Amino acid sequence: MAASLxxxxxxxxxxxxxxxxxxxxxxxNGLECAxxxxxxxxxxxxxxxxxxxxxxxxQHDADGTVVGTSEVSVIDTEAAVEVPMAPTASGYGFVTVxxxxxxxxxxxxxxxxxxxxxxxxxxxxxxxxPLRVRILFAVLGRLLAPFGRTVPAFVRDQYAYSGRxxxxxxxxxxxxxxxxxIRVVAHWDGPPGAARLVAVPPRGxxxxxxxxxxxxxxxxxxxxxxxxxxxxxxxxxxxxGPRDLAGLLSLMHVK
Amino acid sequence: MSSNLSALLSATFYExxxxxxxxxxxxxxxxxxxxxxxxxxxVYDPEGKHLVAVPMDTHQEILDLGALxxxxxxxxxxxxxxxxxxxxxxxxxxxxxxxxxxHHRGSTAxxxxxxxxxxxxxxxxxxxxxxxxTLETYIFLRRAFAERYSVLLGNPARFSTAEAQVTAxxxxxxxxxxxALPPKTHVEMELAAEHAGEHxxxxxxxxxxxxxxxxxxxRADSGELVLFDHLFSYHR
Numbered sequence: 001m002a003a004s005l006x007x008x009x010x011x012x013x014x015x016x017x018x019x020x021x022x023x024x025x026x027x028x029n030g031l032e033c034a035x036x037x038x039x040x041x042x043x044x045x046x047x048x049x050x051x052x053x054x055x056x057x058x059q060h061d062a063d064g065t066v067v068g069t070s071e072v073s074v075i076d077t078e079a080a081v082e083v084p085m086a087p088t089a090s091g092y093g094f095v096t097v098x099x100x101x102x103x104x105x106x107x108x109x110x111x112x113x114x115x116x117x118x119x120x121x122x123x124x125x126x127x128x129x130p131l132r133v134r135i136l137f138a139v140l141g142r143l144l145a146p147f148g149r150t151v152p153a154f155v156r157d158q159y160a161y162s163g164r165x166x167x168x169x170x171x172x173x174x175x176x177x178x179x180x181x182i183r184v185v186a187h188w189d190g191p192p193g194a195a196r197l198v199a200v201p202p203r204g205x206x207x208x209x210x211x212x213x214x215x216x217x218x219x220x221x222x223x224x225x226x227x228x229x230x231x232x233x234x235x236x237x238x239x240x241g242p243r244d245l246a247g248l249l250s251l252m253h254v255k
Numbered sequence: 256m257s258s259n260l261s262a263l264l265s266a267t268f269y270e271x272x273x274x275x276x277x278x279x280x281x282x283x284x285x286x287x288x289x290x291x292x293x294x295x296x297x298v299y300d301p302e303g304k305h306l307v308a309v310p311m312d313t314h315q316e317i318l319d320l321g322a323l324x325x326x327x328x329x330x331x332x333x334x335x336x337x338x339x340x341x342x343x344x345x346x347x348x349x350x351x352x353x354x355x356x357x358h359h360r361g362s363t364a365x366x367x368x369x370x371x372x373x374x375x376x377x378x379x380x381x382x383x384x385x386x387x388x389t390l391e392t393y394i395f396l397r398r399a400f401a402e403r404y405s406v407l408l409g410n411p412a413r414f415s416t417a418e419a420q421v422t423a424x425x426x427x428x429x430x431x432x433x434x435a436l437p438p439k440t441h442v443e444m445e446l447a448a449e450h451a452g453e454h455x456x457x458x459x460x461x462x463x464x465x466x467x468x469x470x471x472x473x474r475a476d477s478g479e480l481v482l483f484d485h486l487f488s489y490h491r
Contacts, residue, residue, distance in 0.1 A: 036394050040457070044489055078424075080394050080456065105487050107394060115402050115474050115481045117365060159278055159317065159354065166274055166358035166366035220274050220358075222317045239358070239366035248481065252368035255353065 016128040021099045023108040023121030024171050024205070024236040025059065028091035029246050032111045035083040036118075037097065041104035043077040051076040053101040057083055062090035064174070064204035074102065093205045094173045099123060110249055117250040119236070126203075127176045127232040134178045137230050141181045141199075148197050150181040152228035158254055160210045160237060163220035168210040169238040171251070174200035176231035182206075186213035187224040200233070207238065207245075260292050263350055264375040265338040266467030267320075268407050268441065269298075271328055275320040276356040277338070277371055279313070291351055292341040298324045299335045299409075303439035306334065318352075335409040335441040335467065338371070357483055364479040372467045372485060374411050389462045391486035393470045395455050401475040404448060404455060404482075408434065409441035409467035419462040421446075425453035436466070443471065460486060 010017070025033045037055060042048040053074040059067040068086050085095065097106055105120040129137070140151050160168045174180040179202060185195045194213040200206045214221050227235065239250035269275055280291060291313040298306040307327045311318075320336060328334045340351045350373065358366040395404065410417045415438065422431040423446045430450050434442055448455050460468055472482025 034396065036396065038394055040392055040394065041487055041489055080397070082397065109396050111396070111400070115364075115400050115472070116396055117367070117472075117481050118396075118484060120487075159356075161276065161356045161366070163274070163358075163366075165360065165362070166356070168366060168368075220276070220356075222276060224316070237368045239368055241358075241363050241365045243363065247363065248365050250365040250367050250481070252354075 013133050014130040015133065017125045018128065019123070020126045020175070021097045021106065021121055021123045022094050022173070022175070023097070023106060024092070024173065024251055025085040025095050025108060026092050026110050026171070026238070026249055026251065027085060027087035028249070031249065032113065033085040034109050035085070035095065035097070036080050036107040036109065037072055037074055037083060037102065038080040038106070039074050039077050039102050039104045048103060049077050051079070055102055056098040057095060059085055059093065059095045060203050061088050061093045062205045064201040067093070092171060092207055097121070108251060110251060112248040115248060117248065119251045119253055122234065122253055124175070124234065129176060129178045129231065137178045141179060141230060145181060145197060148183065148195055150183045150197060150228055151230035152183070154229045154232055156227045156235065158225045158227065158235065158237070160223050160225055161220050162211045162214050162217070162223060164218055165242045166220060167240040167244050169240065169245070170208040170210060171236040171238050172198060172200055172206045172208060173234050173236070174202060174204050174231065175233055177202045178231050180229045180231045180233050182227055182229040182233060184208060184213065185226045187226070188214055188221055260341045261344045262375070263340045263342065263373060264411055265340070265352055265371045266374050266409055266411055267336050267355060267371050268333050268409070268469065269320045269324055269328060269336050270333050270359070271325065271331070272360050273321060274356070274358045274360055277318045277320060277352055278354050279315050279318055279352050290343070292343065295339040296323065297337045297339070298327055299337070299439040299441070300331050301333065301441055303437055305439065333441070333443065335439070337411055357480065359479060362479045364474065364481050367480060367483050369483050370485055372469065374465055374467050389465050390460070390489050391468060392457060392459045392489065393484070393486045394457050397454050397456055399448065399454055402448065402481065403473045403475050404446040405443045405471045406446065406458060406460060407441065407443050407467070407469040407471055408436060408460070410436035410438055410464070411467055412438050412464060414438060415464060417462055417464045417466060419460055419466060422459045423447060423450065423455055424457040424459065425450045425455060428453060441467070
């Protein structure tokens with residue numbers, strides 16, 4: 001019921017959904033980030049396993065601007081192509097990969113030169129809103145922002161953890177072409193706790209320190225987070241160690 | 256509560272000193288909170304010896320594995336933790352206990368979030384497990400890092416010994432290892448980072464039965480975990 005109402009609302013508003021494979025990228029504090037493109041998972045599927053497999057990679061910066069575009073070809077199902085992400089001043093964002101020919105999960109790696117962490121991307125979609133809807137969201141967003149609120153068109157729930165040694169951040173990805181005001185509310189052992197309203201530029205991203213949502217504690221604190229955004233978004237969990245963003249970081253997709 | 260319950264057997268590995276948490280229910284399953292029908296947690300040593308069955312309160316949202324199994328793990332390098340859940344598919348839009356959080360106390364490495372291995376059951380058409388899940392692969396960065404790589408394999412079966420072939424691929428060469436895992440046993444199989452002068456590029460696991468499997472990367476000097484990830488199935 002909710003899904004069909006949502007679909008109806010999309011049709012009435014003229015929202016376009018474009019299937020898109022996306023991954024996060026991180027180069028903060030000199031970290032190196034690279035994608036691993038491959039098509040190994042169709043290795044045993046006749047009709048799908050004959051290369052080459054071309055793909056277009058588009059890297060969006062935190063402010064949504066396109067940092068770089070590259071054309072890549074994966075020669076066959078045993079090949080893997082590493083695509084380095086261009087470092088920027090912000091040091092994070094998301095990258096899209098065209099999947100007309102690739103049917104495998106793609107990896108994103110983060111390295112400090114000595115070791116690396118990895119996760120994979122998600123094949124979902126991005127949404128494009130017509131001008132009138134963008135104007136509507138801009139007006140509503142400015143009206144609600146002083147109260148720390150947003151239009152809760154999309155809601156996600158996610159557990160995250162905060163501790164002295166094991167830290168977490170949220171990498172919020174705006175998968176739409178409108179400024180996305182995302183409200184993050186944290187709960188831990190009781191009523192709703194701290195809330196943040198984060199404005200994410202179209203096709204942009206923002207890092208939010210989970211530790212700022214909970215009083216500092218020595219022990220690891222599990223937090224139940226609720227995220228509400230006025231437009232389509234997703235997030236990756238960013239794991240950090242005691243050096244926080246100054247050290248190596250890990251990434252993890254969510255459902 | 257439905258009389259037609261679904262089942263999910265999940266597996267993970269606990270190492271002493273780890274801060275290790277597992278979601279018992281996914282937070283998005285709002286109606287499912289505190290409605291998990293049952294959950295049995297059992298712990299096994301590498302030889303398959305049943306160490307303990309922990310009575311579970313299904314009202315919990317997050318399990319602290321260190322608190323639950325840390326004392327029975329004792330001096331063992333690692334124990335396998337099996338989570339055997341029964342749940343109503345209509346209540347859970349996805350499936351129970353999906354994500355884990357892992358960080359060794361005092362480690363300088365980053366905290367790792369990971370997806371807990373769904374070994375048997377779950378909701379196959381929703382978790383993309385419609386293909387063969389006993390033939391899996393994982394790709395590594397090709398440059399050399401000061402890391403040791405391995406796969407963690409566990410056999411959750413009650414009666415059957417499972418044989419697994421683990422093949423590490425290099426630019427032109429490969430190296431295979433075969434292991435037979437009696438019921439409830441588990442092992443960490445090292446993957447040579449270099450073979451005949453070539454760096455590790457990929458690993459593949461072939462088994463007749465579904466095994467608990469994770470790819471592991473550890474810093475070569477300290478052994479700190481930097482990679483704890485599931486593999487990917489062929490035949491998507």
